[in-house]
Amino acid sequence: MLFFGFQTFGLLYATSAEAGILLASAPVFTLILATYFLKEKSNILQKISIILSVTGVIYISLMKGSTLDINNIKGIVLLVLSALCMAGYNVMARKLTKEFTNIELCFAMIILSFVSFNLLSIGNHLANGTISNYFAAFTAPSFVISILYLGILSTLGTALLTNYILYKLEASKMSVFANLGTVISIVAGVVFLKEKIFYYHIIGSILIVGGVLGTNFLGDAKPIPENLD
Numbered sequence: 138m139l140f141f142g143f144q145t146f147g148l149l150y151a152t153s154a155e156a157g158i159l160l161a162s163a164p165v166f167t168l169i170l171a172t173y174f175l176k177e178k179s180n181i182l183q184k185i186s187i188i189l190s191v192t193g194v195i196y197i198s199l200m201k202g203s204t205l206d207i208n209n210i211k212g213i214v215l216l217v218l219s220a221l222c223m224a225g226y227n228v229m230a231r232k233l234t235k236e237f238t239n240i241e242l243c244f245a246m247i248i249l250s251f252v253s254f255n256l257l258s259i260g261n262h263l264a265n266g267t268i269s270n271y272f273a274a275f276t277a278p279s280f281v282i283s284i285l286y287l288g289i290l291s292t293l294g295t296a297l298l299t300n301y302i303l304y305k306l307e308a309s310k311m312s313v314f315a316n317l318g319t320v321i322s323i324v325a326g327v328v329f330l331k332e333k334i335f336y337y338h339i340i341g342s343i344l345i346v347g348g349v350l351g352t353n354f355l356g357d358a359k360p361i362p363e364n365l366d
Contacts, residue, residue: 140226141250143219151212154198157319159216161194164352166224167312174228177307182355187309190316190348197319197341223315227299227308234304243296250292306353313352316345 148156164187171177179187207213233242262268274280302311320342326332 140219140222143215143222147212147215147219149212151206151209151216154201155206155209155213156216158195158198159213160220160223161191161198161316161319162217163220163223163227163315164309164312165191166221167227168309170224170228171231171308175231175308177309179309179352180356183309183352186348186351186355187313188348189351190313190345193341193344193348194316194319196344197323197337200335200337200341224312227303227312230300231303231308231311234300239297239300239304242300243293246296247293310353313349317349320345 144156144160151159168179168184168187172179230242259268259271262271299311302314323334323338323342327334
């Protein structure tokens with residue numbers, strides 16, 4: 138809930154490009170929190186791989202002309218808090234998946250978000266004297282379609298898949314996969330929108346994919362149990 142809240146309000150004061158740069162730092166925060174709270178261990182190669190993946194996202198954003206405008210400090214702070222919340226979610230969910238099922242976690246998350254955001258909306262309408270407009274947005278087809286997409290795919294679908302992955306993988310290993318979204322966006326833009334692909338897209342994508350692979354496959358080998366027979 139806090140992740141979406143900080144992200145939504147952060148985008149009111151900062152650009153989506155700045156959000157992409159700042160949210161790319163979430164795997165670094167996840168690594169730090171997972172190491173401290175979950176006692177997850179990672180070697181130097183995995184740490185470098187995570188930084189490599191984050192660097193790939195930032196490199197592509199900077200080459201596209203994106204920068205961090207200090208005048209948008211309010212938005213930057215909110216987006217950093219959003220990245221921290223994402224990291225906190227990865228760590229907490231990793232622990233809770235050992236105690237609760239995927240469905241139970243998703244149900245609790247969605248109900249809590251539903252109640253919280255509706256209370257905020259009602260409070261805002263009451264403060265502005267516009268409570269009669271509470272359902273007005275639902276008369277716009279574009280709003281309904283957006284809500285269905287965000288609610289079913291972006292929220293429910295993502296939560297189910299994320300919690301399942303966190304049950305199988307360490308939080309630090311899972312979080313770095315989020316940066317693959319940049320690579321997927323590039324490929325989708327080329328395939329569906331016929332956008333041009335430039336050299337920095339390729340370099341950044343290699344860094345991102347290399348970072349993801351390194352984080353997940355360069356861990357210390359687990360000792361093979363001795364045969365007691």
